Amino acid sequence: MSSNFSYKIYSSVKNLPSNWDSLATNNIFLSRDYLTVLEISAPKNMSCHYIGLFQDEELLGLAVSQFINLSDIPSFGERDNCIKTKIRSFVFRNLSSKVLIIGNNMLTGQNGYFFDKKLPTAAGLLLLKNAADELKSVFTKKGMNVHLTIFKDFLEPEIQNFKIPKYKSFFRFSTQPNMIFEIRDSWHQFDDYIDSISKKYRDQYKRARKKTDGISKRKLSLEEITNHRIRIYQLYMNVAKNAPFNTFYLPENHFEIFKKSLKDRFLFYGYFIGEELIGFNTLIKNGNDIDTYFLGYDENFQREKMLYLNMLYDMIGYSINKGYRRIIFARTALEIKSSVGAKPINMYGLMKHSNPFVNLFVSKTFSYFEPKMEWQERNPFK
Template sequence: MTSIYSYKIYNSTALLPLNWNDLAKENIFLTTDYLIVLEKSSPANMTCNFIGIFNQQKLIGIAVSQFIDLNQLQSFGERDKCLKKYLRNFIFKTFSSHVLVIGNNMLTGQNAFCIIENCNKIEVIKSLKLASIELENHFKKLNKKVHITLFKDFEEDEIQHFEKANFEDFFQFSTQPNMVFKLNENWKTQQDYIDSLSKKYRDQYKRSHKKLDGIVKRKIPFEEIKKYEKQLYNLYFYVAKNAPFNTFFLTENHIEIFKKNLQDKFLIYGYFLDEKLIGFNTIIKNGNALDTYFLGYDEKIQKEKMLYLNMLYDMIGYAIKKQFTSIIFARTALEIKSSVGAKPIKMFGYIKHSNKVLNNYMFKIFPYLEPETIWQERNPFK
C-alpha cells in the first residue's frame, strides 16, 4: 500500500513543525499546549508519538498516537465481578497487552487527526496506516511487540473513508456512544434549561439541588492545586479503579501540569463539605464546545448528596452562562447523562491483531474486550 502523501513521526513536541498549531486550531487536543501535557504527565504505561502528514513539503495533516503497555497495570478496574471480566482480563494480559492507538485513548471523540481543507482524506488515512506500521516496527525493535493496532472514535459519516483506504484487514467495531449535550440557543440562564424539562426531570433537578445543602463549590486556581494534589488524586483514583474497565491511570501531577499548560482553557471545580474536599470535576474549553474531563468524589457523600448528578447540572449551567454550543460528556454513566439531556452519538473504530489467526476471529473476541452496555435512553425535555 502507498499514499500520495508522506508522513513523519515525532517523539517530542520540541521537534514538531512550526505551523503545527495552524492545523490544530479546530481541536485543542491536537495543539502543542495539550501535547506537552501528554509529554510531561501521560500515564506511566503510555508512550506518545506525533505524526505529520505532508504533501511534498507542505504540512496538511497532524495526528497523535499512543502505545499502551497493559502489563504495567495492576488492575483493569474492580467494579465488575463476573466471568466475562476475568475472560477479558485474561485475553488482554495473555494475547493483547501491547496496544497501539492512532487517536487518544484518554478522550472520547475524533481526536486522532486534523487535516487542512481540500486534501484527500482517504490518502491521509492511508498515510496514517503506513505510520502505524512504522510505529509497530519501532516498538518491536524495543522488544515491545504490538499485539493490537487501533484507530478509534470516528462518527458514522467517516467510515466510508476507511473503507476506501485499504482497511480490509481491520475489524470495524462500535463501542459505547459519545454522550453529547446540545444547548438550545434560546437558553440564556440555567433557569431556562430547568423550565424546558418535563415535570419528572424538573423534580429530579430540585431534589438533587436540595441535597447540596452544606456543600460549597468553588473554582480551584492553579496556586491551590498543589495543596490539594493528594486529595484530588485519591478522589480520582477511587472512581477510576471502580470503573468497569481501565487501560491507564493518571499520574498524581497530571491536573497541575494540565492547568499550567492550558491555563484558563482548563477549569477545575472543587466541592467542599465542612472545608474538606469531597469531590471535583474538570472541564476543557475546546472552541464552541466544552469537553468534560476526569473527576472524583467520596463515594459515601456522592450517594447521599447526589454529587455526580449535581456536577452534570453545574456543567450545563456553566455552558449556558458562557454560551457554548455543546458539552462532550463522553462515554460511561450513559443513563444518568441521558437524564439531563445528553444524546448518544454512535462511535466507530478499527482494530487489528498482529496474530493473523486471532485477527480472523476478532468479531468473536471483540465482545469480550468491550462488553456491551445495556442502558435505557431518557428524554427529559417537554
Template sequence: MKTALSYQIYESKSQLPENWDELSCKNIFLSKEYFEILDKSAPNNMICHYIGLFKDQNLVGIAISQFLDLNKLESFGERDRCMKTSARKFILKRFASHVLVIGNNMLTGQNSFVFSESISKTEGVKTLKKAANELKLKFKSMGKKVHITTFKDYDKNDIENFTKESDSFKNNYRYSVQPNMIFTIPFQWKSEQDYISSLIKKYRDQYKRARKKAEGIEKRKLHLEDIITLEDTIYDLYHHVAQNAPFNTFFLTKNHFRIFKEILKDNFLFYGYFLDGKLIGFNTLIKNGDSIDTYFLGYDDSIQREKMLYLNMLYDMVAYSINKGFKSIIFSRTALEIKSSVGAKPVEMFGYVQHSNNHINKQVPRIFPLLEPQTIWQERNPFK
C-alpha cells in the same frame, strides 16, 4: 499527476514543525500545548507519538498515536467481578497487552487527526495507516511487539473514509463501542433557567431534589496553587472512581491536573466541592472551540450517594456551558443513563482493530465482544 502524501513521526512537542498549530486550532487536543501536557504527565503505561502529514513539503495533516502497555497496569478495574470480566483480563494479558491507538485513548470522540482542505480524508487516513505500520516496527525494535492496532472513535461519516477507494483496512474488524454522550445547547438558551424551564415535570423535580440534597456543599473554582496544595486528596478521589470503573487501560499520574492547569491555564477549569471545609469531590472541564469537553472527576462515594453529588456536577456543567455561550458539551462515554437524564444524546462511535497474529485476527469478530464491557441502559428524554 496526484502527489503522494509523506509523513513524519515525532516523539515530543519540541520536535514539531513551527506551523503545527495552524491546523490544531480546530482541536485543542491536537495542539502543541496539549502535547506538552502528555510529554510531562502521560500515564506511566503510555508512550505518545505525533504524526505530521506532508504534501510537497507542506504540512497538511496532524495526528496522535498512543502505545499502551497493559502489563504495567495495577488493575483493569475492580467494579465488576464475574466470569466475563475474568475472561477479558486473561485475553488482554495473554494476547492484547500491547496496543497501538491511532487517536487518544484518554478522550472520547474524533481526536485522532485534523487534515487541511487540500487533501481528502481518505488520503489522510491511508497515510496514517502507513505511519502506524512504521510505529509497529519501531516498537518491535524496542522489544515491545504491538499485538493490537486500533483507529478509534469516529462517527458514521468519518468511518466511511477508512474503506473508500482503499483496501488498507480490509483485514481490520470494524467495531462499535459505547456511544459518546453529547449535549447540544439550543441557540436560544442564555441561562440555566432556560434549561430548567425546558424540562418536563419529572426531571424538573429531579433537578430540584438534587439541588436540595446538595445544600451545605460549597462549590469552588480552584486555581493552580489550590490544585498543588490539594494534590494528594485530589488523586485519592480520582483514583477511587477510576479503580471502581468496569474497565481501565490507564491511570493518570498524580501531577496530571497540576500540569494541565500550568499549561492550559484558563482553558482548563477545575471545580472543587467542599463539605465542612473538606474536599469531597471535583470535576474538570476543557474549553475546545465552541464545545466544552468534560474531563476526569473524583468524589467520596459515600457522600456522593447521600448528596447526589455526581448529578449535581452534571447540572453544574450544563449551567456553566449555557451561561458562557458554548454550543455543545462532550460528556463522553460511561454513566450513559444519568447523562441522558440531564439531556445528553448518544452518538454512535466506530473504530477499526487488527491483531498482529493472522490466526487470532480472524477470530477478532468473536473475541472482541469479550473485551468491550456491555452496558445495558435506557435512554431518557427530559425535555418537553
C-alpha cells in the same frame, strides 16, 4: 499514492513543525499545549508520538498516536469481579497487552487527526496507515511487539472513509456511545434550560439541589490544585477503580500539569464541606464545545449529596451561561447523563491483531470481551 505526499513521526513536542498549531486551531486536543500535557504527564503505561502529514514541504495534516502497555496495569477495573472479567484480563495480558492507537484513548470523539482541505482523505488515511506500520516497527525494535492496532473514535460518515483496500483486514467495532448535550439557541441562561424540562425532571433537579446544603463549590487555581494533590488523586482513584474496564490510570500530578499548560482553558472545580474536599470535576474549553474531563468524589458523599448529578447540572449551567454550543459528556454513566438531556451518538473504530490467525477471530470474540451496558435512554424535555 503521489510520491510528493509524506509523513514524519515526532517523539517530542519540541520537535514539531513551527506551524503545527495553525492546523490545530479547531481542536485543542491536537494543539502543542495539550500535547505537552500528554508528554509530561501521560499515564505510566502510555507513550505518545505525533505525526505530521506533508505534501512536499507543506504541513497538511496532524495526528497523535498512543502506545499502551496493558500488562503494566495493576487492575483493569474492580467493579465486575466475575469469571468473564478474569478471562478478559488473562486474554488482554497475554494476547493483546501491547496496543497502538491512532487517536486519543483518554478522550471520547475524533481527536486523533486533522486533515487540511488540500489533503485528500484517502491519501491522508494511507499516510496514517503507513505511519502506524512504522511505529509498530519502532516498538518491535525496543522489544515490544504491538498486538493490536486501533483507529478510534469515528462517526458513521467518518468511518466510511476507511473503506479502502489498505484497511480491508481491519475489524470495524462500536463501543459505548458518546453522550453529547446540544445547547438550544433559545437557552440564554440556565433557567431557560430548567423551564424546558418536564415536571418529573424539574423535581429531580430540585431534589438534587436541596442535597447540596452545606457544600461549597469553587474554581481552583494551580496553587490550590497542587496543595490538594493527594486528596484529588484519592477521589479520582475512587471513581477510576469502579469503572468496568480501565486501560490506564492518571499520574498524581496530571491535573496540575494540565492547568499549568492550558491555563484558563482548563477548569478545575472543587466541592467542599468545610475545608474537606469531597469531589471535583474538570472541563476543557474546545472552540464552541465544552469537553468534560476526569472527575472524582468520595463515595459516601456522592450517595448522600447526589454529587454526580449536581456536577452535571453545574456543567450545563456553566456552558449555557458562557454561550457554548455543546457539552461532550463522553462515555460512562449513560443513563444519568441522558436524564439531564444528553443524547447518545454512536462511535466506531477499526482494529487489527498483528497475528493473522488471531485476527480472524477478533470480530467473533470482541462482543464477548466488550463490557455490555444495559441502560434506558431518558428524555427530560417537555
